Amino acid sequence: MRFRSIAGWLLLAMVLIATAIVTSSGKAISEQDRNAVLEGASHRHPAGTDSLGRDRIVRVSAAFLLSLTGAVAASFISTAAAAGVGLLAAFSTAGVGTLTMLVCDVFLALPWLFLLMMVRSMLPLSTSPADSALITFVVLAALGWPACARAVYQGALRLRNSEWMIHARAGGMRIRQIPRQVLPNLLPLLLPQFLICVPAFVVAEANLGTLGLGVGEPLPSWGGMLLELGNSAILMQTAWVYLPIAVLVMALLLLESTAREA
Amino acid sequence: MKRHLLLKVDLQARYGDRAVLKDVRFELEPGEALALVGTSGAGKSTIVLSLLGLLPWRGGTVKGEVLLDGLNLLTLKEREWRKRRGYRIALIPQSPMSALNPPLSLLTHFAHAWKAHNKGGQSVFKERLNTVLTEVQLPIDPEFLARRPSQISVGQAQRVLIALALLHRPAIIIADEPTSALDPVTQNQIVELLRHLTRLHGTALLYISHDLVSVVQLCDRMAVLDAGEIVETLAVKDLGLARHPMTRALLGALPVPVDVLLECQRQSGVKEFSKSA
Numbered sequence: 001m002r003f004r005s006i007a008g009w010l011l012l013a014m015v016l017i018a019t020a021i022v023t024s025s026g027k028a029i030s031e032q033d034r035n036a037v038l039e040g041a042s043h044r045h046p047a048g049t050d051s052l053g054r055d056r057i058v059r060v061s062a063a064f065l066l067s068l069t070g071a072v073a074a075s076f077i078s079t080a081a082a083a084g085v086g087l088l089a090a091f092s093t094a095g096v097g098t099l100t101m102l103v104c105d106v107f108l109a110l111p112w113l114f115l116l117m118m119v120r121s122m123l124p125l126s127t128s129p130a131d132s133a134l135i136t137f138v139v140l141a142a143l144g145w146p147a148c149a150r151a152v153y154q155g156a157l158r159l160r161n162s163e164w165m166i167h168a169r170a171g172g173m174r175i176r177q178i179p180r181q182v183l184p185n186l187l188p189l190l191l192p193q194f195l196i197c198v199p200a201f202v203v204a205e206a207n208l209g210t211l212g213l214g215v216g217e218p219l220p221s222w223g224g225m226l227l228e229l230g231n232s233a234i235l236m237q238t239a240w241v242y243l244p245i246a247v248l249v250m251a252l253l254l255l256e257s258t259a260r261e262a
Numbered sequence: 263m264k265r266h267l268l269l270k271v272d273l274q275a276r277y278g279d280r281a282v283l284k285d286v287r288f289e290l291e292p293g294e295a296l297a298l299v300g301t302s303g304a305g306k307s308t309i310v311l312s313l314l315g316l317l318p319w320r321g322g323t324v325k326g327e328v329l330l331d332g333l334n335l336l337t338l339k340e341r342e343w344r345k346r347r348g349y350r351i352a353l354i355p356q357s358p359m360s361a362l363n364p365p366l367s368l369l370t371h372f373a374h375a376w377k378a379h380n381k382g383g384q385s386v387f388k389e390r391l392n393t394v395l396t397e398v399q400l401p402i403d404p405e406f407l408a409r410r411p412s413q414i415s416v417g418q419a420q421r422v423l424i425a426l427a428l429l430h431r432p433a434i435i436i437a438d439e440p441t442s443a444l445d446p447v448t449q450n451q452i453v454e455l456l457r458h459l460t461r462l463h464g465t466a467l468l469y470i471s472h473d474l475v476s477v478v479q480l481c482d483r484m485a486v487l488d489a490g491e492i493v494e495t496l497a498v499k500d501l502g503l504a505r506h507p508m509t510r511a512l513l514g515a516l517p518v519p520v521d522v523l524l525e526c527q528r529q530s531g532v533k534e535f536s537k538s539a
Binding site: 170 | 314344345348353355357360362364366378423426
């Protein structure tokens with residue numbers, strides 16, 4: 001419980017700080033300072049600038065917010081889809097259930113990184129940055145659900161034959177009442193699933209960005225920042241850029257592990 | 263004149279190759295209390311699930327007929343079946359604790375059961391809820407109704423299940439060993455409650471049990487089930503005349519001779535009668 005509140009407060013603090021930096025600095029994420037390209041820390045740019053003269057701290061903060069929002073949304077969609085598919089499979093006939101799980105297995109066996117690259121490279125070059133961000137997270141959500149759906153299916157299958165389910169049926173339960181009876185029982189399974197997907201998606205987006213297939217410029221993203229650091233000399237100097245993502249992922253994992261215990 | 267029958271049952275049931283119910287026939291008149299007695303494994307719970315059309319969920323199949331109001335339920339589509347479950351024919355299950363959905367509050371249980379058959383009518387629901395809760399002698403305050411099943415006692419849980427069964431004022435209540443998980447004192451209270459409420463509302467009761475003492479307290483007739491067959495049906499007051507070895511074995515297991523038990527019951531019945539008169 002203590003760790004959980006620490007992780008929660010840490011996340012909240014990071015979100016607040018990032019929001020404050022982005023809104024109060026008065027600099028846009030794509031605003032270039034031509035007189036200060038690749039500069040170190042200064043009064044005008046507390047964390048220096050990148051190769052295009054854009055303020056680093058504003059971009060890191062914006063990337064943080066974008067990444068977190070996208071990952072949370074994608075994780076929510078993915079968990080909801082998993083809950084829906086798992087329930088549907090468990091409460092329909094055995095044939096439908098087996099078939100659905102087969103589809104899940106196929107999804108799980110897909111080389112997802114390859115697939116992501118394929119989907120992203122099929123998009124036209126003129127895709128707007130906002131669209132590219134949206135598509136990246138939608139694709140992540142679309143690939144994240146099958147593992148969770150399997151877990152939901154197994155859990156729901158146990159509930160389907162439980163004593164209280166038989167009793168609810170004996171009371172004339174309607175089919176559309178099933179989710180409201182079953183989902184509260186699956187919450188201890190869905191919540192950790194949701195929380196573990198968030199850091200996984202943050203990291204997945206960063207990986208894609210490193211390959212240049214994630215969120216498009218000029219929108220900032222963790223991966224995009226790694227990309228511009230192809231020069232290892234610069235990488236050495238600005239290693240701190242990765243601190244936020246490390247703290248974020250750790251906070252999220254801590255939240256997840258304590259939620260599972262609770 | 264032909265008697266009016268509420269329920270006429272003639273069924274066979276099997277799980278895969280294994281026949282569990284070979285020949286089960288009985289009839290139930292409105293307001294009557296019939297006991298279905300048998301040893302463990304005689305097929306009592308299978309009868310319950312068959313009558314509610316829920317045996318497929320346990321992997322079984324049913325043949326024959328279950329006539330309710332002259333309509334064979336076994337030929338009904340699931341949609342039509344569902345409308346009768348809990349509405350015309352309700353169940354009080356065996357183990358009170360596992361029959362309630364753990365994360366849901368008691369109020370949610372009642373709300374779900376109500377919405378299964380009635381749309382809207384929040385004020386009607388509140389009124390009926392208070393009535394049934396009072397009938398089973400449970401508190402009606404919101405604090406109690408907000409509790410989860412794990413926060414109430416087994417006796418209270420059994421009362422909640424009786425209240426759930428009474429919610430739609432069904433014509434038949436099937437009570438599947440409703441007292442087997444309870445201590446003797448609570449057992450007695452629940453049996454009294456069932457007797458009082460079924461008589462009050464004229465509800466027919468199918469009482470499934472292996473406890474003959476409660477059968478004598480509660481029922482008019484008794485059917486003895488042995489290895490998937492009903493081997494003997496007789497009036498409870500004629501229990502002493504039982505012939506079948508299975509019935510005799512059940513009677514032999516009583517702590518007192520059955521005549522003594524019947525006499526006690528008759529006297530307590532007379533007392534009750536004089537009290538109410």
